Amino acid sequence: MTSPEPVESRTQTRTQGRGAQTATLAEIAREAGVSAPTVSKVLNGRADVAPATRARVEDLLRAHGYRRRRAEATRSPLIDLVFHELESAWALEVIRGVENVARDAGLSVVLSESAGRLTPGRTWADQVAARRPHGVILVLSGLDESQRALLTSRSIPFVVMDPAGDPGADVPSIGATNWQGGLAATRHLVELGHRRIGAISGPTQMMCSRARVDGYRAALETAGLPVDPGLIANGDFHHEAGYRLGLELLRRPDRPTAVFAGNDLQALGLYEAARELGLRIPEDLSVVGFDDLPVAPLVGPPLTTVRQPLTEMAEAAAKLVLDLGREAGTPAATRVELATSLVVRSSTAAPAGG
Numbered sequence: 001m002t003s004p005e006p007v008e009s010r011t012q013t014r015t016q017g018r019g020a021q022t023a024t025l026a027e028i029a030r031e032a033g034v035s036a037p038t039v040s041k042v043l044n045g046r047a048d049v050a051p052a053t054r055a056r057v058e059d060l061l062r063a064h065g066y067r068r069r070r071a072e073a074t075r076s077p078l079i080d081l082v083f084h085e086l087e088s089a090w091a092l093e094v095i096r097g098v099e100n101v102a103r104d105a106g107l108s109v110v111l112s113e114s115a116g117r118l119t120p121g122r123t124w125a126d127q128v129a130a131r132r133p134h135g136v137i138l139v140l141s142g143l144d145e146s147q148r149a150l151l152t153s154r155s156i157p158f159v160v161m162d163p164a165g166d167p168g169a170d171v172p173s174i175g176a177t178n179w180q181g182g183l184a185a186t187r188h189l190v191e192l193g194h195r196r197i198g199a200i201s202g203p204t205q206m207m208c209s210r211a212r213v214d215g216y217r218a219a220l221e222t223a224g225l226p227v228d229p230g231l232i233a234n235g236d237f238h239h240e241a242g243y244r245l246g247l248e249l250l251r252r253p254d255r256p257t258a259v260f261a262g263n264d265l266q267a268l269g270l271y272e273a274a275r276e277l278g279l280r281i282p283e284d285l286s287v288v289g290f291d292d293l294p295v296a297p298l299v300g301p302p303l304t305t306v307r308q309p310l311t312e313m314a315e316a317a318a319k320l321v322l323d324l325g326r327e328a329g330t331p332a333a334t335r336v337e338l339a340t341s342l343v344v345r346s347s348t349a350a351p352a353g354g
Contacts, residue, residue: 062149078133086113097314135321157324161317172334181306181340182215185288198231198256242269257351258286282349301346
């Protein structure tokens with residue numbers, strides 16, 4: 001025989017406009033037409049609640065601004081780490097950073113993937129509620145309103161790393177200086193003497209991708225060079241996109257003499273395209289990437305790239321989510337950008353005859 005679910009009866013308060021709403025779990029249960037143990041089951045992510053009942057209770061928890069006290073929220077020794085995709089060396093650097101902090105805190109890391117979506121799937125938040133981790137870190141992802149409300153009501157803190165879009169002023173986030181990185185990459189090529197500089201960006205819906213291309217544009221405009229839309233291609237941050245779009249750019253009769261590839265994987269795809277067309281790097285084509293993955297200094301020639309401190313960003317995200325879960329209060333900084341830096345190697349040089 002299983003022991004009954006604990007019933008939490010403390011008062012929760014939310015200020016809205018001029019007044020305040022208060023509700024105990026017993027009052028929420030009465031309003032939902034269910035028992036208090038059923039409301040507690042919903043809070044604890046139990047599966048034995050009808051979907052319609054669960055939705056009704058969640059709506060009321062959100063409407064009343066219910067939030068479980070952190071000190072009374074039983075936690076599992078876990079950090080949930082959510083990727084929109086989990087198939088590149090980029091993800092390994094992030095995992096390493098979160099693991100570093102989790103290990104020191106005596107915690108384990110649970111990995112999940114949202115299959116390319118910018119928010120996790122419909123049942124994901126219920127699974128997190130059932131696991132009751134110390135916190136959630138979302139990478140290149142975000143939460144919809146109902147998911148945020150569900151985590152907030154359970155006092156499960158969350159942090160977005162490298163947010164795909166604007167996460168909102170109240171969402172803790174860790175990012176990098178993407179605009180500055182795009183500016184530095186392109187300025188380096190301009191200073192070498194390149195005048196036709198292409199760009200292979202990432203997905204247009206991702207804030208980091210847009211910021212890098214905006215930095216690229218700013219460097220060209222500052223140098224008095226035209227921004228040719230025909231030299232800007234929209235990729236997806238994968239090797240195949242760098243190869244395919246690289247072929248398109250390099251087959252142009254007025255092909256660029258240099259390309260800012262937006263990330264290292266696309267830069268490596270561009271390397272392949274250049275080889276296929278018989279172009280030498282850097283003699284015939286200069287290439288700059290973004291990320292400085294461990295493979296960047298190992299390829300031939302070693303890749304000039306913008307270092308994004310991925311491991312440090314992941315460590316900062318993990319430390320922040322653990323700080324948010326403590327009773328001591330909110331950390332001083334919950335919106336952080338770490339600096340990028342240009343790492344010059346052998347894939348860039350002055351243009352031939354320049």
